[in-house]
Amino acid sequence: MFWCKDKLTSISLLLHPLGKNSRHKGKQILTVPAKNTCNGSGYFEKKTYSSDPLQDNTAYLKSQPMESRKSGFGSKDASRRDEFMSHVRTEQYRETLDTEMKILDKQKQKDPPGLFDALDSLNQNHHFPEGLQETKHLYDIGRSQNTEFNQKSHRDTFYTMRIGNSPYTRNNGPFMLTSESIGLGADDVSGNRPNPKGASTKQFYDHSHLHI
Numbered sequence: 001m002f003w004c005k006d007k008l009t010s011i012s013l014l015l016h017p018l019g020k021n022s023r024h025k026g027k028q029i030l031t032v033p034a035k036n037t038c039n040g041s042g043y044f045e046k047k048t049y050s051s052d053p054l055q056d057n058t059a060y061l062k063s064q065p066m067e068s069r070k071s072g073f074g075s076k077d078a079s080r081r082d083e084f085m086s087h088v089r090t091e092q093y094r095e096t097l098d099t100e101m102k103i104l105d106k107q108k109q110k111d112p113p114g115l116f117d118a119l120d121s122l123n124q125n126h127h128f129p130e131g132l133q134e135t136k137h138l139y140d141i142g143r144s145q146n147t148e149f150n151q152k153s154h155r156d157t158f159y160t161m162r163i164g165n166s167p168y169t170r171n172n173g174p175f176m177l178t179s180e181s182i183g184l185g186a187d188d189v190s191g192n193r194p195n196p197k198g199a200s201t202k203q204f205y206d207h208s209h210l211h212i
Contacts, residue, residue, distance in 0.1 A: 058082065129159055129171040 060078035069076045081087040108116065128134040135145055141158045150160045161170070 127171075130168040132159065 060080070064078045066076060069078065132147070133145055135141055147158050147160060153160055
């Protein structure tokens with residue numbers, strides 16, 4: 001807003017304002033970044049995709065020729081126990097377990113005798129589920145050890161839940177079900193039933209204590 005002493009000058013400025021500043025006229029400054037900046041490694045480059053053929057650096061055909069491979073599951077695929085498989089990690093985990101067991105054995109030798117007798121007896125009294133043969137290696141399940149068919153199982157399992165009128169007892173391990181713990185031993189209790197002198201209905205309908 002313009003302030004002038006002359007009233008006519010102020011009115012003329014309002015009716016005919018000053019024109020656009022010369023700095024705002026004409027072509028302004030423009031920035032056109034290059035599409036291929038920083039020698040092709042910038043963020044404004046034009047992204048192009050090209051096919052990258054697979055380069056087999058392992059060369060299984062040379063290390064394991066086709067004529068020396070055994071047919072496993074109908075396929076002569078190479079045994080790929082290298083960095084892309086879990087074989088290395090599995091072996092490392094086995095070595096860790098072996099080292100821990102050696103440390104425990106050394107610790108047992110330093111401990112007084114009879115310290116782990118209770119634990120050893122508990123391991124010896126371990127019972128496998130009834131009707132199943134105890135397995136040593138988990139890989140044997142489904143190969144040399146098979147479970148009987150059960151139409152109530154929605155999938156193949158080694159241990160079938162003992163439900164209904166099964167001929168085998170359910171294996172709960174060292175735990176007890178809630179249905180078994182509640183009321184346990186109630187049949188062995190006798191002689192604790194209350195013997196009232198009179199019927200409760202007689203006392204309920206008795207009006208002798210009411211006075212008007």
